[in-house]
Amino acid sequence: MTTKEINQRRDARLAYDLVSAASIDRDLMERIVAVRNLVCGRIVFTTSFGVEDQAIAHAIFEQALEIDVVTLDTGRLFPQTYELWAQTERRYGRRMSAFCPNRARLESLVARQGIDGFFASVEARRACCGVRKVEPLQRALAGAAAWIAGLRAEQSDERAGISFAAFDPNHRLIKVNPLFDWTRERVLSFIREHDIPYNSLHDCGFASIGCAPCTRAIALGEPERAGRWWWEQEEKKECGLHRPRRAASAHERSENAAEEALS
Numbered sequence: 001m002t003t004k005e006i007n008q009r010r011d012a013r014l015a016y017d018l019v020s021a022a023s024i025d026r027d028l029m030e031r032i033v034a035v036r037n038l039v040c041g042r043i044v045f046t047t048s049f050g051v052e053d054q055a056i057a058h059a060i061f062e063q064a065l066e067i068d069v070v071t072l073d074t075g076r077l078f079p080q081t082y083e084l085w086a087q088t089e090r091r092y093g094r095r096m097s098a099f100c101p102n103r104a105r106l107e108s109l110v111a112r113q114g115i116d117g118f119f120a121s122v123e124a125r126r127a128c129c130g131v132r133k134v135e136p137l138q139r140a141l142a143g144a145a146a147w148i149a150g151l152r153a154e155q156s157d158e159r160a161g162i163s164f165a166a167f168d169p170n171h172r173l174i175k176v177n178p179l180f181d182w183t184r185e186r187v188l189s190f191i192r193e194h195d196i197p198y199n200s201l202h203d204c205g206f207a208s209i210g211c212a213p214c215t216r217a218i219a220l221g222e223p224e225r226a227g228r229w230w231w232e233q234e235e236k237k238e239c240g241l242h243r244p245r246r247a248a249s250a251h252e253r254s255e256n257a258a259e260e261a262l263s
């Protein structure tokens with residue numbers, strides 16, 4: 001058997017063990033402990049300070065688990081998000097690591113498309129997400145055995161098929177979604193029950209919160225993620241963090257070439 005086959009079997013076995021661990025109706029605190037106990041090696045939890053992420057951060061910090069908590073500081077977050085970041089560090093007495101965009105790539109992007117160039121097209125928006133989010137994520141996950149994220153199946157059609165744990169071929173690690181089967185209401189009641197700090201924008205109609213220029217409040221009855229990239233068609237949404245990589249378009253290839261020339 002080749003090393004690749006051995007690794008594939010090991011990853012499949014680990015994903016199976018994790019799914020089994022979650023199949024019992026464990027609460028979030030127990031699920032996160034099970035992940036830490038089953039995974040050998042570094043675990044990274046990426047937070048964007050949404051309510052799901054705040055619940056998971058609480059489970060990690062309260063139980064002093066050895067899991068790296070990191071965030072992608074795009075440089076375009078809401079002031080309220082930075083306030084919550086500081087408030088969360090104060091509450092738990094723990095630091096969160098910030099991964100920022102590569103300086104040369106960011107300067108090149110802004111020089112080419114302007115400070116708000118992402119409104120011009122889906123490709124321009126994906127180029128911005130690529131520089132401000134996707135590339136920093138790759139650095140954040142380097143060398144990790146597992147990645148914990150706050151995705152829930154009910155958030156969107158694109159996320160409907162997620163499971164507790166699965167091998168992520170793009171990043172070559174196990175991706176764990178400990179809240180995959182939770183409703184938004186269950187997350188909110190966990191937040192209330194444990195008095196966990198949350199983004200004040202949630203009280204102003206913001207359901208899913210990302211970068212400030214790309215997020216708006218939603219109306220009653222709108223889908224949770226309707227406020228993200230609201231000017232785009234539904235099927236084109238997602239920033240690239242949680243979707244399979246696709247072949248780059250000619251536009252993106254030329255953007256990448258320009259970035260590489262400067263990096």
Ligand code: SF4
Binds near residue numbers: 214239
């Ligand atoms: S969400 Fe908007 S501002 Fe943030 S990285 Fe993506 S396109 Fe850029």
